[in-house]
Each structure stands twice: as C-alpha cells, then as structure tokens.
Amino acid sequence: MIYLKTPEEIEKMKTACQLLSKTFGEIAKWVEPGVTTNKLDTVAREFMRDNGAKPACLGYEGFPATLCIEVNETVVHGFPSNYGLRDGDIVGIDTVLELDGFNADMCYTFPVGNVNPDVMSLCITTKESLYKGIEACKVGNRIGDIANAVQTYCEKRGYTVVREMCGHGIGKSMHEDPEIPNYGRRGTGPLIKNGMCLCIEPMINLGSRNIVIERDGWQCRTKDRKPSAHYEHTVAILNDETQILTTFDYIQEVLGDRFI
Ligand code: MF3
Ligand code: CO
Numbered sequence: 001m002i003y004l005k006t007p008e009e010i011e012k013m014k015t016a017c018q019l020l021s022k023t024f025g026e027i028a029k030w031v032e033p034g035v036t037t038n039k040l041d042t043v044a045r046e047f048m049r050d051n052g053a054k055p056a057c058l059g060y061e062g063f064p065a066t067l068c069i070e071v072n073e074t075v076v077h078g079f080p081s082n083y084g085l086r087d088g089d090i091v092g093i094d095t096v097l098e099l100d101g102f103n104a105d106m107c108y109t110f111p112v113g114n115v116n117p118d119v120m121s122l123c124i125t126t127k128e129s130l131y132k133g134i135e136a137c138k139v140g141n142r143i144g145d146i147a148n149a150v151q152t153y154c155e156k157r158g159y160t161v162v163r164e165m166c167g168h169g170i171g172k173s174m175h176e177d178p179e180i181p182n183y184g185r186r187g188t189g190p191l192i193k194n195g196m197c198l199c200i201e202p203m204i205n206l207g208s209r210n211i212v213i214e215r216d217g218w219q220c221r222t223k224d225r226k227p228s229a230h231y232e233h234t235v236a237i238l239n240d241e242t243q244i245l246t247t248f249d250y251i252q253e254v255l256g257d258r259f260i
Contacts, residue, residue, distance in 0.1 A: 002169060002177045004195030009102065010236045013171070013197050016053070016104035017234050017245035020097050023047050024108055025250025027067075031110045033087045037069040040093065041080035048097050056096040056103055056174050063218060068094040070109070073225040075203050075211050076165055077218040087113030090123060092230040094201075096174045103174045105199045106246040107232035111260060119206065119227050122159060124260055126204040126229035129153040133182075133200045134235055137192060138242050143178050144188030150202045151183040160209035162228070165220070167201045170234055194239045201232035 005013065026047045027040055045066040048055045055066040069078040070092030071085070077094075085091055094107035109123050129150045136149040151161050167180030178190045182202045192198075207226030213219070222228050236243045252259040 002190065002193075002196065003171050004193060005171060005197055005236070006195070009171070010195070010197070010238075012100050012102045013104065013234070013236060014243075014245050016097060016099040016102045017106070019048075019051055019053055019099055020095070020104040020106050021247045021250050023095070023097065024093070024106065024248070025254055027093060028110070028251045028254035031085065031091065031112060033113050034084050036082050036084050037067070037071070037080040037091070038082055040069070041065050041067045044095060053097040053099040056098045060174065066095060068092075068107075070094065070228070070230055072227050073221045075162055075205075075220045075222060075228040076230065077220050079219060085112045088115055089113075090115060090119055090227060090229065094230060094232060101172055103170050103172070104246060105170055105174060105232060105234050107201060107230050108248060108251055109229045109231060111258065120260065122204065122206045122227060123229045125154060125157050125159060126202050127231045127260065129202045129204065130200060130231045130233060133202065134233065134242060134244060137198065137200060137235060137237065139192055139194055139237060139239055141192050142187055142189045143180055143192065144184040145186050146200060147181045147184035147189070148186045150200075154202065154204045160205045160207070162203040162205060162209055162211055164211055165203050167199045167232070170197050170199050192237055194237060196237040197234065197245075198237065199232055199234050201230065203228060203230045
C-alpha cells in the first residue's frame with residue numbers, strides 16, 4: 001500500500017528532514033581519524049533528543065543503535081562500536097529520525113583523512129548516481145526508471161550494484177511501499193505520483209556485487225571485502241517538481257574542501 005501525503009504532511013516531512021540534515025552537520029564535526037563510531041552514535045542520539053526527535057533506528061526490529069555505521073566493506077546496517085576510524089577509511093552513516101509522527105532518512109559516506117583515489121571515485125560516482133536517480137523520480141515515470149538510472153550510471157563506470165537492499169517509501173513509518181531497487185528496467189514498476197515520499201539510496205561496490213549478512217542478522221558487508229559506498233536522500237514528489245527534503249549542505253559547511 002503506497003500512502004500519498006497531503007501538503008500538510010509533506011510540510012511535516014520537510015521539518016523532520018531539515019532536523020536530520022542538521023544532525024549530519026553535528027556528526028560531521030566529529031568524523032576524523034581516531035574517533036570511535038560509538039562516539040558518533042552518542043552525538044547523533046543526543047542531538048536528535050535535544051531537538052525533540054526520536055532516534056528511529058534505535059530499537060527498530062531490535063537494531064541496537066541510533067546510527068548504521070558502514071566502514072569500508074560494510075554495505076549497510078553496521079553497528080557502532082569502539083572501533084576508532086582510521087586514516088584512509090570511508091564511513092557511511094545512515095540514520096532515521098522521527099519528528100511529530102513523520103520519519104526522515106538520509107545517508108552520507110564520509111572520507112576519513114586521505115582516501116585512495118579509486119575509493120574516492122567510487123564515493124563520487126555513488127553520490128552522483130543518487131542525483132541521477134532523483135532526476136528520474138518524477139510524476140508519470142515509474143520506479144524502474146529510478147532504478148535503471150542508478151544502475152546504468154554506476155555500471156558504465158565499472159562499479160556493481162547491490163541487489164538485496166533497496167530504497168523505499170517513507171512517512172509515518174520508516175519503510176513504506178514501494179520498494180526502490182537500484183537496478184532494473186525502464187518503464188517497469190509502480191507509477192510515480194503526486195504526494196509520494198521516497199528514499200533513494202544507491203549501495204554501490206568497487207568489487208563484486210555479492211554481499212554477506214553476518215549471523216547477527218543485520219550487519220551486511222561485501223563478500224570480497226572490497227569497499228562499498230552509500231548515499232541517501234528523502235524526496236517528495238509534487239506534480240510540478242520533485243523536492244529533495246534532506247540536504248548535504250550542513251555536512252558541506254563543516255567539511256569545506258573535503259566535501260565530496
Ligand atoms: N536507510 C536505512 C534503511 O532504509 C535505515 C535503516 S535503520 C535500521 O534500511 F534501524 F533499520 F537499521
Ligand atoms: Co533508507
């Protein structure tokens with residue numbers, strides 16, 4: 001069941017997404033070699049709560065933390081820990097907050113210190129593919145158009161697309177229909193309509209597309225242990241435009257010329 005949102009509901013989504021984007025600005029201040037991913041989790045959890053929001057991942061189907069932490073080969077749903085980030089790592093941070101009954105979801109992969117150019121290119125392409133997906137995300141198109149835009153962009157550049165994990169609708173629940181794969185055929189899947197709120201989130205690998213889910217049922221890594229990148233925005237579809245509700249601007253303010 002796909003829930004179409006009223007203009008009032010989209011305003012609430014926008015407010016939640018603004019606060020989530022600011023949370024990433026706070027996290028960005030701490031991302032550097034030596035910081036533990038537990039520390040990042042605490043910063044995010046406290047900032048959300050101080051601003052009246054609920055850290056929606058914490059306790060979601062048993063997930064143990066506020067942030068999903070994706071260091072290097074981790075694709076999605078990694079747990080924060082006492083691991084200290086190292087020069088040359090990339091760390092995807094993916095999280096959801098709930099404010100006034102509505103959810104906002106966003107992910108950004110940060111370079112830590114000096115990152116190998118091949119891995120930087122993976123991150124840049126993944127982020128660009130997110131915007132290619134968003135360009136295809138408009139009234140009258142189909143979900144397969146988003147999927148195909150992401151897949152084509154990444155595979156042309158020699159990367160592979162994780163198939164087991166998808167984007168999704170969002171609203172009063174963090175995961176709503178439809179599923180949004182990052183691979184597929186143009187002109188297939190559900191029609192994109194006015195009032196939809198969607199999360200587009202390419203997960204792209206440097207090596208093979210195969211993944212392994214750890215025995216905890218959550219943490220997901222590449223099978224070949226090569227790096228994976230992940231970026232995500234929440235968007236709202238209106239008849240005359242698609243609005244990107246989350247923004248990386250607060251991250252950019254903090255990172256300056258280290259922003260990718
Ligand atoms: N963006 C992630 C997703 O849609 C957020 C997961 S939160 C978790 O799967 F609680 F499920 F980990
Ligand atoms: Co998501």
